[in-house]
Amino acid sequence: MVLIGTLGHSRLIDQLAASGRIDVAPIRGKWESYTIQTVRNPAPGIREALVIAGSDKRGTIFGIYDLSQNIGVSPWYWWADVPVVRRERVRVAYGRYFQGEPAVRYRGIFLNNEAPCLSAWTAEKFGGMNSTFYTKVFELLLRLRANYLWPAMWNNAFNEDDPRNGLLADEYGIVMGTSHHEPMNRAHREWTSRRPGNGEWNYVTNRPAVQQFFREGAKRSRDRELLVTMGMRGDGDVALEGTGGIKSDIALLETIITDQRRFLREETGKPIEDIPQVWVLFTEVQKYYDAGLELPDDITLMFADDNVGYLRRLPTAEERAARKGGFGIYHHMDMNGGPYSYKWINTNPLPKIWEQMNLALEYGADRIWITNIGDLKPLEIPIEFFLTMAWDPKAVAKENIGGWTAIWAAREFGPEHAKEIAALVSRYAKYNGWRKPEQLEPDTYSLENFNEAERVLALWSDLEARAEAINDRLPESHRAAYYQLVLHPIRGCGNLTALLVAAARNRRFAQQGRASTNLEAAETKRLFARAHEIRDYYNHALSGGKWNHLMDQTYIGYFNWYQPVQDIPPAVSELDLNDEARFGVAIDGSAKAWPGYYLPPALPVLDSLNRQSSWIEVFPRGKRQAEISVKPSDPWIVLRETRAFSVSTSDRRYAVEIDWAKLPPGRTTGSIKVSDGSVTVADGVVSANVSVAVTAVRASPQEEAAASGAWGALTGPFSIPASAYERNVPRNGVRWEAIPDYGRVDAAMSIFPVDAASPPSPTDAPRLEYPIFVGESGEWTFDLVTAPTLMVDPDRPLSLALWIDDAAPQIVTVFTPENRASEEFLGEAHDINARTDMRIMRFKVPIASSGRHVLTVAMVDPTIVLQTIIAYRGTLPASYFGPPGRKIPTSRLASKGER
């Protein structure tokens, strides 16, 4: 027997409480709280029962769904085909469970950017965005313990498309809002389908008609639970039509809001303070607030992110004290517009959501959280994470995001593969976070430097292989859920990366005159076709076509920020090969090939401290394969033949390693001769012999000892993961803490508490110390790769300090008065940072002597997320990530204590 009811609404529950058989004190009068208790003899003839009692309607509902989830029903059982495992028996431990108030009062999602996918899917499956569709959404929200919804709006009017939509929302207990640009609970579509008065959506030129439109919104929602969007923007999600100056615009907006509040009072008969209202500072709207617009303090002020998940603003202590209505957040996991659109797939790593939404919590923006989730699918995981964090942040502490994901995976797929599946879904989102798929291009990852494209592709290939392996092991019953939640995004994104890298190789190989150019063209076409096969499986085969159209979104061939009408495959070249046996040579670190380029080929300098390897590739240029000899000039150059990074097995790679034992300390040069045995022909451009210069630098025993265990190199750039500090020194309870699995690294470092005051001096601040070894003295550049977090405190630019050894700290600041316009939302620097999902804080520091040093990074401001430190002299070879970390192995000398 399960007894369910709401305090004050269920006689049975109230009686059980009154008689003390259930304890409701912890939840009484609370918002959306509930208790689950076992009770003996709750009523005559009933030996024992499980009681679910809510403090209010949604409290009770959440209690029910809590039980439902605990007995094995995923919130996504319908929305992601997660099978409900039938159980013969469910055991409940005797006891009492109390669920307190949620951290955030209103928690919701925004169905937006709903074409081409959601609109076509709902049209096919439901006949439109009617109540049959929306009750599916309501149920999902409630199972995810959300309570708030902005409905689809591009070409929809929630209340008019189906009059039952609004009624059922209220019955289900979902608080309906309207999006940031649709005030007074009316869809903009309701306006455009009528265009009353002179038709203009303009409070100056068509005021009576707009006022009447507002009044009708207030009236219609009179008997429902409300959260009213206030203010006004332009005609259809564009900026307000200006009145000629910011002052008169502000006056107009103040008039509009005053009028709207009057209509609400008059039409609902309620005191205005009893009607929750929100004003959303989206895009240009924030400027009115910044310029001093006066807003009644019972209205919730909702700050927006920068459309890619970084908060633009948070309340100051003064604002928090002054605003009874509190503060909310409008967040994006999907976007159509600036800085660029991303609508295809999940690109939202959970640690990033955590880091920013934790700021919202800590800075007191906790009245409303809403996130734009596009078509809803395929953002299942970040949606649940976001709503979980809004409900109970403690469940997703930063150290436990992976743990939460594993619990999620176990719930959906059982415990056996939970950890691996959690790793898979974290990984694909992490990789997508580096650069959203829509923004990837063939040249995003460097083919020539640091083997970058090759390494990124290997990450995806590995992920795909692991995902396929799990798929093979899962029971058939779970494969549909697995496809949509795990396998599809990994296949799709892995395939996209492979496609773009193949296209990059095609272009590069064409330039190098490789015969395999044509195979790469074919590979590019094959992978483009595969992209559509992966899409088509989702649309047509998955769950018998249940999700048709939800993968209609184009994502290949974006134009800067906006989508193509059809996926555009990367362009490819096909060479007209000669019937000859010429060969060419390409080398690590260069896009060029020889014979052909006028400067002679030289490999990057190899360094004994890091024992890196390098490579050359030898390939046919004509239709026939040449007999090639590849010979090092000296025995210290060791070659190992393997496959080239090419689809052609005729392209051969010779890994170049150094037999350091054969070299004296210092710099030694040699070469690798590639020849087909023919005589050099007479022209100065094409010859049949190529000699690639090889330079190796061996550390002296002293250098080796000094470098042991440090980050650095004898030569060339290097990087240090921020979490690889040797010492982490806190000050006054403020410290650098790791955010695991963040961004480009295994863990990023950030300051906690997140609102800590700046220390009096960097030398007296929380700091991180790194041992480094540099082979050359002189000016060094240290690029501190941080997350592109914005200046959430309007009075506090973001600074970091850095110094070497005991030198004076250098401070670099972003959001200085000079640079702020560029670095803020939609500025030039923001545009770049939003695409690379990082910002560089660049320090130029003299290092007086080569050898071992201590690099210190110290706090000046919090809300900076430090990922990597890239160190170099002069110009850094172009790449997306910079050089790999180079930690010098602990030397035998050092380990013998000879240092």
Next chain:
Amino acid sequence: MVLIGTLGHSRLIDQLAASGRIDVAPIRGKWESYTIQTVRNPAPGIREALVIAGSDKRGTIFGIYDLSQNIGVSPWYWWADVPVVRRERVRVAYGRYFQGEPAVRYRGIFLNNEAPCLSAWTAEKFGGMNSTFYTKVFELLLRLRANYLWPAMWNNAFNEDDPRNGLLADEYGIVMGTSHHEPMNRAHREWTSRRPGNGEWNYVTNRPAVQQFFREGAKRSRDRELLVTMGMRGDGDVALEGTGGIKSDIALLETIITDQRRFLREETGKPIEDIPQVWVLFTEVQKYYDAGLELPDDITLMFADDNVGYLRRLPTAEERAARKGGFGIYHHMDMNGGPYSYKWINTNPLPKIWEQMNLALEYGADRIWITNIGDLKPLEIPIEFFLTMAWDPKAVAKENIGGWTAIWAAREFGPEHAKEIAALVSRYAKYNGWRKPEQLEPDTYSLENFNEAERVLALWSDLEARAEAINDRLPESHRAAYYQLVLHPIRGCGNLTALLVAAARNRRFAQQGRASTNLEAAETKRLFARAHEIRDYYNHALSGGKWNHLMDQTYIGYFNWYQPVQDIPPAVSELDLNDEARFGVAIDGSAKAWPGYYLPPALPVLDSLNRQSSWIEVFPRGKRQAEISVKPSDPWIVLRETRAFSVSTSDRRYAVEIDWAKLPPGRTTGSIKVSDGSVTVADGVVSANVSVAVTAVRASPQEEAAASGAWGALTGPFSIPASAYERNVPRNGVRWEAIPDYGRVDAAMSIFPVDAASPPSPTDAPRLEYPIFVGESGEWTFDLVTAPTLMVDPDRPLSLALWIDDAAPQIVTVFTPENRASEEFLGEAHDINARTDMRIMRFKVPIASSGRHVLTVAMVDPTIVLQTIIAYRGTLPASYFGPPGRKIPTSRLASKGER
């Protein structure tokens, strides 16, 4: 009977002269002069004879070849397979012809950048660059009245590859030089094949060996006619290895030249003044001269161009007075190196050669002219023009370049088609001069603005059709010559333009989601294959394979400045088309397509003064063709359906014209609706209706009268050809004169005499006046498009003046101290200008009122070649050439004298 001999070397000729039967007074003691005279009874038993007498050996040779050419033997009979028409009878008019001295003493060519073509061809046909090959070159040079040769040098040593090379050159009368970086008549290859001493080509570190090498060069050439290259550059056509500072470098160079002169004296036994010597200011060498290097005044100083035909420097009056050895010019018609390589085809319009080499003549650089002609073929025409101009500039006055070309065409192909053939060869070189083929890319010509790509492609198509028509009419005997001299470059370059424009359409159409994207991909591949068919015909079929390898040069897919190893076809995309009947709309003036782009489509504003038309294109996006209706909103919008600029006939263009009679004066807006009759689907991105805004501006009768016959428009940018002046006002014998067929226009304007002094004030200067009409007042920009001529007078930057009506002249100067480094050879601006073959002098001028005005351009400095004036407000839409000229027709009102 033809009697031939040289004065002082032939007893018979001397006797005829002594007896007064021939008159040799005009040529005696002259350089390379000759006379051709008919003589009665020159000797007993001989009734009459034709006598050819030369003032010296080459004078006699030139006389012989003059006769040869006059009786129908082209200088190119072997080198371009021009048939020698067999004549039964040749008639000679009685009389005496005297040919005086050439304008330039040494006139020659440089066989350079000789791979892959010349080297492979000579290897196959001659077994190397031996005397069998070189005597063919000598004969050609003599027939072209040249006397000087720099032999191939990349991997050749003229004197060592075949010891008869040098002997035969001297016998033929060819003065052998060595290239600018090969001093003392020794090939650099002679050094690199031996590397004596320590092997370094360095006068500091390996002086004795280098000195011995120099001595041997002097010794070997002792008994031959010499012109010795002096000085020293680096090891193989690179800069001199510096000694640490320009002063010590100069001292070293002075030492080298002093030593070289000593070796010449010692090894030849001649006074140094009797040995012609040249020092070439190539690339970096000029800086030593500019910095004050002291050069004995009997050495000829050879200035170089900027590798693309513009002279970097000419002698000043002081220098001319001081240098007994005079000045020469090193010119390029072919280049391997900076600013970019061009080695495939003839890209040298004759008017450009004339303009620059005329400066050389007028500024007294007339001792030596040498031009780098790559593989020799296919530069037949500019080579002959250059050598003709050096021989007799009067034969090629600027007004007669077309006439000279017609004479050339008549000589090679007979008189019937001569004018047309002359037009064809002038045209293709002119078009190639706009931008050299190697520098063309798919986006060079704008697809969206001013119908530019379409217009350029139409020019080539027209040329190709005309060239094919002549080919069909020529007798078989002349077709081989016609192919190599006329048809091949036109086919090849026309095909290249078509190829790149198809690739551009492929990219653009992919972005627009046109189904025809895939047809454009196929077209691109077809045209790439055709490029190689055209090449292969030249190499394998033409004249039975006689010219195999001479078209081996790659030219498609250049990397900035250097060539690919293989031609790289432009990359293409192929869409994965859906099985649907969607359509899209593209419009004039935009790269975008609808549905799909978020801003609504609007055509460029149409203007009644110019009666331009515009267009929209409607195309299928899926596999099926939709039923489309295209309807104007108003009867004043007139549509005419035609083919789109696409290979697909399914893509339709609707030319948009305005029925001006239906419009009132002023601005009127309407639209064109494109619809497939379906209902707009619910998504905000894709809809099945597109409405293109059309705006037309009709002039008032007053405006029409004011604008009549002027250049301009009511709205939008316009251009004026420089030669379309209304008044050309000379001052003090200095005037603007037209150079017909120059650059981007029918005729460019330049100041003559070319060394005229600057007038005291622009208002008192030679000037050009243009009537203009502007529809809007405010700041206007006037871009004066000039040739990218350089600052040949080191003391004289280049300035022009411009003003409106009676406003104060504005002066714009290039080569100011601030900009000179950028504008000079290999500077940043030079790099751009050398590719676009133009320079813009930008004036920003306020125009107080709309309406008719007079635009005046006045001389400040000569040696500027003005082509076009582009006028616009704000930003000019991107294109290669700017807007077409817009001359407003003479209005009926104006013609009635109502103005």
